[in-house]
Amino acid sequence: MSTRYIPRPSARRRWWQILLSLFGPAPVSPPPAPPLPPLPPPAPPQVVTYRLDAPQPILVPARGDAFDFRLFAVYSWRAQHMSAEALRQRAESYLAWAAGIVRERAADLAREHEPHRSHELERALNNLLLGQHWPRDESRPHFTVQVRVSPDERVRERLRPYWEERIRLECDHELQQLRARHTDELTRRWCEVLRALEDDPVTAHAARLAGEQFAEVFRRYVTERREAVPELLDLLREAVRGHNDLGLGPSEYTEAWDAALRTYQRQHGIDQRAN
Numbered sequence: 417m418s419t420r421y422i423p424r425p426s427a428r429r430r431w432w433q434i435l436l437s438l439f440g441p442a443p444v445s446p447p448p449a450p451p452l453p454p455l456p457p458p459a460p461p462q463v464v465t466y467r468l469d470a471p472q473p474i475l476v477p478a479r480g481d482a483f484d485f486r487l488f489a490v491y492s493w494r495a496q497h498m499s500a501e502a503l504r505q506r507a508e509s510y511l512a513w514a515a516g517i518v519r520e521r522a523a524d525l526a527r528e529h530e531p532h533r534s535h536e537l538e539r540a541l542n543n544l545l546l547g548q549h550w551p552r553d554e555s556r557p558h559f560t561v562q563v564r565v566s567p568d569e570r571v572r573e574r575l576r577p578y579w580e581e582r583i584r585l586e587c588d589h590e591l592q593q594l595r596a597r598h599t600d601e602l603t604r605r606w607c608e609v610l611r612a613l614e615d616d617p618v619t620a621h622a623a624r625l626a627g628e629q630f631a632e633v634f635r636r637y638v639t640e641r642r643e644a645v646p647e648l649l650d651l652l653r654e655a656v657r658g659h660n661d662l663g664l665g666p667s668e669y670t671e672a673w674d675a676a677l678r679t680y681q682r683q684h685g686i687d688q689r690a691n
Contacts, residue, residue, distance in 0.1 A: 461496040466503045468493065470511065473566070474519050476526040483531035483568035487541075489518050490564075494549075495557035506557055517550055518561055531571045538565035 473486035491514055493507045522541050529537040541563055549558045567575070 464495050464498050464500050464503050466493040466500065466507050467491070468504075468507045468511070470515065474515055474522070476519060476522045478531040478568070479527055479529060480531070481527075483571055485522075485526050485529075485531075485534060485537060486566045486568070487518060487522060488564040488566065489515065490562050491559045492561070493557060493559045496555070498557060503557060507559065510559075514550070514559060514561065518545075518563065521545060522563070532567055532575060534565045534567040538563065541565065 468491045470489040470491070473488050475484040475486060477483075478485050491507060491511075493503055495503045495506075498506075521544060522537075525541055525544065526537055529540075545561055545563070549560045551558050566572075
């Protein structure tokens with residue numbers, strides 16, 4: 417009867433060591449790689465600008481073709497991926513071409529304006545050029561333009577006397593208005609002063625303290641006012657005695673004028689018994 421052979425633990429360990437040395441350890445799957453960060457957004461294209469003032473005016477004829485308007489153009493160039501020096505050279509080399517575009521746009525419009533209406537042409541022409549650029553392709557270097565319009569030198573000389581006279585008249589008008597306002601304010605103030613002094617019994621003496629000229633003016637003012645009082649009282653008395661009441665009735669007519677008479681006498685300190 418045979419017996420089954422069972423290796424000892426030490427023998428089994430040796431066999432496993434032999435197998436591992438022959439075939440190596442079992443492969444282990446690597447951990448998953450972390451996700452890559454998102455790519456940064458592309459950098460915006462570099463924009464370069466350049467302003468060029470035209471060295472010479474552009475001449476376009478005004479209405480009647482006897483005088484010219486002078487157009488002073490300002491070109492604003494804009495480009496991408498170009499150095500400032502390269503854009504400057506491009507703007508200067510294309511100056512004649514740009515001036516031709518402005519002259520073409522302005523010629524017909526200028527003939528609609530009289531030679532001395534340069535400001536009106538300037539507004540109309542800038543409105544026409546607003547929002548336009550040349551070349552039309554924005555990906556290429558392009559420019560916009562604004563203009564300042566000046567009249568012909570001969571027109572300027574003829575306009576000079578007109579504006580000199582207009583400036584003189586406007587200045588004289590403003591000066592007269594200023595004098596009128598000051599005179600009105602001063603007159604109102606003196607009226608208030610004279611009325612206040614007239615009601616004060618000591619004003620005749622106090623007026624001398626303000627100066628002889630003021631005292632004389634105040635004396636004449638009070639004298640004239642007092643001389644007018646008897647004439648007005650006579651008129652009121654005649655009205656009280658009258659009977660032509662214009663439809664009010666004799667009693668109502670008499671009472672109304674009598675009340676006016678008594679009120680006026682009280683204001684001027686006249687004895688009512690003198691009636």
